[in-house]
Amino acid sequence: MPVVEVPLSVLAESFPTNSLEDIISSLPFIGLDIEGKTKKHIRIEYNPNRPDFSSYYGIVRALKGYLGLETGIPKYEINNDKRFKIQTTKSVKSIRPYIRALVAKDRALDSDIIKMLIDMQEDLHTGICNRRKTASIGLHNLERIRFPLCYSAAGSEVSFIPLDSSQTLSLNEILNSMDVGKKYSNLLGRPNEFPILLDIKKQVVSFPPIVNSKFTMLDNLSRGIFVEVTGIDPKVADLISAIYAATLSDLNFKVYHVTISENDGSSTKSPDMRPLPLSASFTEINRCLGTEFSREEIVRAAARSRLGTKNLGRRTLTCVVPRYRNDIRQVRDLIEEVMIGFGIFKLSPTLPMVNVTGSRSTKSVLIDKIKEVLVGLGLLEIRNVVIVSRFLQFESMGLEADESSIFKIENSLISGQDILRNSLLPLLVDTIGHNVHSSYPQNIFEVGKVFTRGGTETEKWHLCVAVAYNRADYTSIKSILQAFLKVAFGKDVTTIPSSQSGEYANGRSADIMVEGKIVGRIGEISDSVMQSHRIRVPVAAYEIDLSSFLFSFRGSI
């Protein structure tokens, strides 16, 4: 989850009448987590559906509403100046079609503001911009830019001095030699058509989504900012420009529209700050929250969540939603805003009657009974993970992997740990191997799922029992198996000598047959397996498939 580091001074200035403690303890009630605090800053974690919280002022805005200091929809005056214009060309429509922009001026920048704007840009890039794929943001020194600008496609030969470089590089050189170029070049679909933003003097302003020009870099002396957002999703580009417009307005910049002239002759004004309407009936709101709020209470709560609440009907609450928020689109979203505005701590829990009765699943009942029997036989339950290594599952057991039946994980973080277990025995042997310093006998069991690809049942419940001590042998484990089947299911067991298999010693393993059906295997673990697990006492084990027992168990009279 994204984190924004807000200077305590910003909170103190914005809330002169509240104690810092009050402000901080209110944060969780508007959905913010406090991740940490230093002398000068507070680290606030916000949810990805609230990109407006990437700015300190987004947080201040919401908090002012929640505390009742400033309610209703914030008003933003966006000015017009015909000069601020971007012409788009047809050539860019197939590669990165949308551009939005705004101008903010008449106020000096300082390093704190620049830091916040750049932090916002980074958070938005990783979050809502899907690592610059959906949209990307460029921040520029307004004074260096000569309007109108042109957003078009260019060939790789175009060159300029990019940010963080000292020399003129062609677009190709940027993509091949600069870190940002290598990191994001995959976002550019076509080999020789790159989106480029030029000013009237044909100076490169930005090469989205890769890098800005060094010439237009923001610094402490800048007295105006030009923000451009390009991308493939116009809604995201609109949202980001609205978030920046609101933040810069809150910082007392004078914000101006930029006219985007499309190649088809149409034009739009950016940023679009016209709020969007959304309504819900009072009954619906109360029903969902389980409350009996009056109309006035609901209206007040919505206003505290910074929604506009004009056009108040008898039955319906009609709100307008500021454009820096795109997470309020449906009735349920509106209800959540009312809940937050009201203050969740004021809602008391209720426990309703639901006319149903409870029951366990028969599968888990049976498994618990099986465990009870095993514990009665003196066995200790262990629990292993499902994701294992090929080495543990096969090689250490002297087995060949049957590739066609193994489930493989395509993207495991730990190299080698990338298959799903298809039997439990290797894990029990491994457990014994990791406990050579514990006292013996080590008589253990595990009941768990194993996975096989291709069959009718991909997930099966298995039981594996292993005993390790100086006299563990075939007879001792068969005695436990016999007792288990008798006590658990009242069944007798037949053991039929089985063909040689790597995990068991030669001539010391058998197939387990219950009512004419082979359900597993039993035997003494082979010397080579013991060696590879560094076990020095004999180990004998059995593993059975519980499917048929699970299938026939009903748990009824």
Add this chain to the structure above:
Amino acid sequence: MAYKVTALHPIEKKILELVGNDGSITIETLSDKSGLTIDQVRRGVERLKFKKLILISQDFSVFFELDDRGRSALAHGLPERRLVNAIQLEPDKGMALLAKSRAFEKDELGAAIRIARDQNHWLLQASSNTNKANLKISQAVTEISPEERVIERFRSVQRISETELSDFEKKGTELLIRRPNYLKKIQRQVVTISLTPIGQATAAEVSASKSAHTEFAKSNTRTKDRPDRFVLDLEAAVKTALPGKTHPLTDLIAEIKEIFLSLGFTEIDGDIIQTSFWNFDALFTLQDHPAREMHDTYYLSGVKNVAEIANEEQIANVSEIHNKNSMNAWDIQEANRLVLRTHTTPVTLKYLADTQPNEAKIFSVGTVFRNEKVTKGHLSEFFQIEGIVTKPDASIRDLMGFQSEFYHKLGIQKVKFWPTFFPYTEPSLQSMVYIEKIDKWLELFGMGIFRDEVTIPMKIRNPVLAWGGGLERLAMLRLGIDDIRTLYSNKIEWLRSVPKCQL
């Protein structure tokens, strides 16, 4: 204070007495003096140690034995002595002839000259000419070298302990060890036993109370009946029997299930391997949502045709919702991809879609997966507890009520709720609980009401309240452990030691 003498086994008493006499003693000597076997002595010593009556110190003792060349030196003298003897016998013979005389082995002569001249000073260089023939016998030739002294000692014994050596002889052993095949150095572990203060007091009482023991035996009916039996130490610590028991997580899961059952919930379970369709798409997690990316979710090789596990209408509805809310067209191939479920909710949702209940209370406790590095605080496989209620007009306050009641039954009294965000619920809340034991507020379960984008495609009529969270975090609180990996370490001693009932 002494240990109760009557509670000691005769062997223990004998050992105590002998150790008391000698101050410190080895197991072997104890066995010799007591007439007990080594094993009997060992067991007795083990028990006395347990009773804190004796101290055991383990040391290495070093012995020397002659090796091949050493034995030859014992018979014929060391090469350097043989050299000076030969020179004294025939002063003019010269080294070349000596070398040919076969009185020395191939590699012996050079070393013999060096030792005789440079180390023992038995030979002097007669002139500056380094010709070896110019070596003359010196006065010092009458002195015995340290090596000779050591070799000589073996004339009467096979083995000499390092502790028996004088400084001069020690020097001799050091020199001989450096020469190949003269001397063998043997290290052996020696266990020495001595008495603790309580042991000393007890040993004194043992010698004094031999008659008292007989008195006690007479009054004890059990020993009277069975005169061969010694008096039983009723206070002695004994070895703990090894238990069979269930895993601590199994026990906690059973408790959680019990709580759900008591609240009238029905248990459901389902597959661990899920299609992306049920794990993500049906839960309104858009196909380009970060949660679906490779670094959060385990993808399995292979696909499953969604048509096998969802009906046409469900697929069409989900597709429509996604297309309405995403830039990219919904791709069924993406929905077919197999994942290790990242939550148990796909199982719950499919259950609701299949059974279409008007009212239901269901729960599940099952393994879920996150493609994350395993650390002190994070696992990549863990249990998720999930509770679901659906009924007409189910509300946020109801959800808070079920959650609070669940916590109360776990013994958690103070609960507070904060707003949060989950992709498939709205409104969404997280709960903070106060844990008395550690005097802290902790974030536990998350919850919310299923979004319309989830319920409408599945034709679920009534609001669905859902809450859930990890089991292991509760287990850590219950068991007082701070490393989550402990739960799956399968350390047998730990598993045996965790009490079933945490008091």
